[in-house]
Amino acid sequence: xxxxxxxxxxxxxxxxxxxxxxAVLWLHNTSKRHHLCFSMGFxxxxxxxxxxxxxxxxxxxxxxxxxxxxxxxxxxxWIMGLLMLESRKxxxxxxxxxxxxxxxxxxPAVRDNIGARVILHHVCAGIxxxxxxxxxxxxxxxxxxxxxxxxxxxxxQAFAGAAAACIVVPYTMASGRIVPLTLPTAVVGALGFTILxxxxxxxxxxxxxxxxxxxxxxxxxxxxxxxxxxxxxxxALKSRLAGTSKHIGFILFDVDxxxxxxxxxxxxxxxxxxxRFCAQASVIxxxxxxxxxxxxxxxxCLVETDDPSKVAILAEAIRIQFSRMEVVADGKQFxxxxxxxxxxxxxxxxxxxxxxxxxxxxxxxxxxxxRNRTVVREGxxxxxxxxxxxxxxxxxxxxxRQVAALTxxxxxxxx
Ligand code: GH3
Ligand code: MG
Ligand code: MG
Numbered sequence: 001x002x003x004x005x006x007x008x009x010x011x012x013x014x015x016x017x018x019x020x021x022x023a024v025l026w027l028h029n030t031s032k033r034h035h036l037c038f039s040m041g042f043x044x045x046x047x048x049x050x051x052x053x054x055x056x057x058x059x060x061x062x063x064x065x066x067x068x069x070x071x072x073x074x075x076x077x078w079i080m081g082l083l084m085l086e087s088r089k090x091x092x093x094x095x096x097x098x099x100x101x102x103x104x105x106x107x108p109a110v111r112d113n114i115g116a117r118v119i120l121h122h123v124c125a126g127i128x129x130x131x132x133x134x135x136x137x138x139x140x141x142x143x144x145x146x147x148x149x150x151x152x153x154x155x156x157q158a159f160a161g162a163a164a165a166c167i168v169v170p171y172t173m174a175s176g177r178i179v180p181l182t183l184p185t186a187v188v189g190a191l192g193f194t195i196l197x198x199x200x201x202x203x204x205x206x207x208x209x210x211x212x213x214x215x216x217x218x219x220x221x222x223x224x225x226x227x228x229x230x231x232x233x234x235x236a237l238k239s240r241l242a243g244t245s246k247h248i249g250f251i252l253f254d255v256d257x258x259x260x261x262x263x264x265x266x267x268x269x270x271x272x273x274x275x276r277f278c279a280q281a282s283v284i285x286x287x288x289x290x291x292x293x294x295x296x297x298x299x300x301c302l303v304e305t306d307d308p309s310k311v312a313i314l315a316e317a318i319r320i321q322f323s324r325m326e327v328v329a330d331g332k333q334f335x336x337x338x339x340x341x342x343x344x345x346x347x348x349x350x351x352x353x354x355x356x357x358x359x360x361x362x363x364x365x366x367x368x369x370x371r372n373r374t375v376v377r378e379g380x381x382x383x384x385x386x387x388x389x390x391x392x393x394x395x396x397x398x399x400x401r402q403v404a405a406l407t408x409x410x411x412x413x414x415x
Contacts, residue, residue, distance in 0.1 A: 008053030011190060015046035015074075018197070037081030045074035065105065068121050072098040075128025082135045097128040115169045122165035129158035142210060146203040153199055157192040219293035221271060222278035230292040233302055234352045241347035246304055249289075249311030249344040252359035253281070253318070255297035256337045256371040265329035270297075273327060273336050280325065281318045288314055300359075308344035312385050315340040315374045320389045323372055337372035339363055342385075
């Protein structure tokens with residue numbers, strides 16, 4: 001029959017095996033310190049179980065105090081591991097589960113009563129499970145369904161363990177057993193733990209797949225989407241907007257005289273300009289569109305809109321804001337500029353190839369117009385957007401025509 005010692009031994013085998021597997025993972029790549037934390041967590045829980053199992057063969061202080069504190073420190077290491085995995089700050093509160101235990105040890109009524117100690121241990125472990133659930137749900141990571149299921153299972157485990165102990169311990173104490181550990185508490189602990197491990201593995205695998213996928217669609221220098229990301233975002237946008245009267249707009253940006261910036265101030269300075277353009281453009285486009293690095297110093301902005309003229313306005317906002325940026329390099333200050341080409345299509349008819357070709361034609365027009373300009377492609381004509389940040393003759397026949405054309409685009413959108 002299942003006795004406390006056998007149960008503890010089996011439990012420690014389970015946790016020590018997991019600890020060894022995680023230690024091997026850590027040795028494979030020692031920069032992944034969360035693996036070491038998880039490994040330490042399982043090792044401490046395993047050690048705690050062995051020491052409890054050795055009750056009577058080793059000094060009581062070790063089989064009671066060292067064992068319980070070790071097992072509860074396991075939770076602290078698991079919480080630390082989760083925080084590290086998500087690059088979050090590790091603070092002193094991770095030590096709460098063992099600290100609660102230590103605090104109660106100053107109360108002789110608890111310290112000297114084995115039943116009270118077993119219940120206290122389960123309550124502290126419950127706090128640990130609860131904290132793990134909290135860390136999972138307050139993550140900046142995408143809160144997936146599996147993550148929610150795991151957090152829920154941890155909360156169930158937190159209450160189930162403590163509740164089982166509270167029910168079983170007084171009953172077994174009355175029966176005169178020395179160590180009040182029975183099959184129900186062991187089963188709740190071990191079975192729950194195994195289920196938790198299975199959900200955790202699923203969540204970690206899903207999260208790492210998601211991270212890898214994000215890497216494949218992200219530009220490494222600027223952190224924006226890359227071309228592959230554009231294709232995926234465009235396809236998703238198109239199917240989401242199918243059947244609506246919405247438009248998809250694309251703005252193609254190209255930094256002006258970028259080669260000169262590289263030549264005069266160095267490649268690193270050029271890189272900084274690209275990073276700053278993306279950071280600035282992402283803030284301006286936030287909620288309206290996504291920024292994409294097309295390659296080199298060329299960027300895209302994919303926009304969903306019900307009014308195509310808003311895309312030209314967005315392009316102008318990004319262009320003007322960028323022209324106000326001050327870059328200091330080699331003790332000299334300069335303000336880079338960008339040209340923009342805009343093209344819009346009704347979502348149902350939108351084709352990425354067409355959008356890229358047309359916005360490129362508009363961009364070519366913007367370069368031809370002297371750069372630091374926005375040009376909209378409408379059918380087979382380029383419309384130069386009248387710049388509000390420079391003196392342009394309002395009586396200029398050309399400017400009038402452009403305003404009329406922009407109004408026409410807005411009108412088409414309203415139909
Ligand atoms: P234009 O106004 O006509 O666009 O002129 P430009 O100098 O910007 O265009 P050009 O195509 O002649 O030069 C682009 C330069 O961008 C050439 C290339 O060395 C540089 N470049 C491409 N990718 C990167 C990058 O990742 N970092 C840096 N610093 N430079 C890059
Ligand atoms: Mg350029
Ligand atoms: Mg270029």
